[in-house]
Amino acid sequence: MAKYLLLKHYRGAPTPVNDVPMDDWTPHEVSDHIQFMNDLAVRLEGTGEFVDGQALAPEGMWVRYDGEGRPPVTDGPFAETKDLIAGWMIIDVEDQERAVELAGELSSAPGAGGRPLHEWLELRPFLEAAPPADE
Secondary structure (H helix, E strand, O other): OEEEEEEEEOOOOOOOOOOOOHHHOOHHHHHHHHHHHHHHHHHHHHHOOEEEEEEOOOOOOEEEOOOOOOOOEEEOOOOOHHHOEEEEEEEEEOOHHHHHHHHHHHHOOEOHHHOEOOOOOEEEEOOOOOOOOOO
16 A cells, blocks of 8 residues: 545646636535545545545745744745645555546546536655665
């Protein structure tokens, strides 16, 4: 089994086919979209392939360590648009082919007018082992 992270982007990904911003969806369209994702998660829990998933708010900030005894440095809350993540799902599947299949299914979540979004999702495998240290 291999773990994969599926990332949904607010902005920065290639344009989906059904390119109507969620802010312009009806409340029913938003709830149908969320229900689709919840139903997929429940189905994958049944097959043992679902690990976790969450939606994220658009607000956030960059934080970094600034040295011993100093407070963290923050920048934001304005992240680069290409880095703004709307949500994520972690799956644990047999192989990359299954991960691609599930990412494609998640991409078909309904959007405006109940039509599939055909949104682009970022699919990233978990690092299975730390890279070897140079000696």
